[in-house]
Amino acid sequence: MDKQAIGLAGMLAAMGTLHFVAPKPFDSIVPRQLPGSPRTWTYVSGVAELAVAAAVAYPPTRRAGALAAAALFVGVFPANVKMAVDWRHASPAKRAIAFGRLPLQLPLIAWARRVAR
Template identity: 75%
Template sequence: MPRTPSSPALLAGFLAAMGVAHAVAPKPFDAIVPRALPGSPRLWTYASGAAELAVAAGIAHPRTRRVAGLAAAALFVGVFPANVQMAADARRRSPAHRAVAFGRLPLQVPLVLWARSVSRGAASR
């Protein structure tokens, strides 16, 4: 079984980059906000981007890494419905777009495991 990455710096960088992307180019994120959520998709896009930035900052700091790693795992689970929405919407798109949209679904599992690994690594120090 492949080893789960545990680099806190890499996870913090990934989350920070995604948080910035939500603010700089929100339109693609707006498109995958599940329509069942109340309010504006843009509000959800900005809120999830802010959450990613906050969790990234928490992971970057050793004192808050354990809790922030757990928060990152929860965040990855929480944004899964957006990936499902993207896959559902991709049914009418090109095969390449469908492959990317459906390929993202199983990627949430290693992300959750990575965040939990970062959290456990911080807890043992």
């Protein structure tokens, strides 16, 4: 497995696991417009990240998994926007984290696309 794929799969697996180990921070950034419980969305997104990680790790499904990872990074962008809006009056450190996550999605998408090739 190439290093790019290992790294992407590992990062997705770690984040997916965190959705179950420490769900509260994820619950807080679920957009209010989504129906149902934020915890349900936290778990659903955790399962999605773990499934995508497995697809990226397995060479026969790597391309599809990496494209799914790119789509996942686009799909979670509204949660990052919500975090930035919610934390706009927080401490400078929290604001830096929240606003820093927004442009971070672009290199994550590019990384997934590189793995897909």
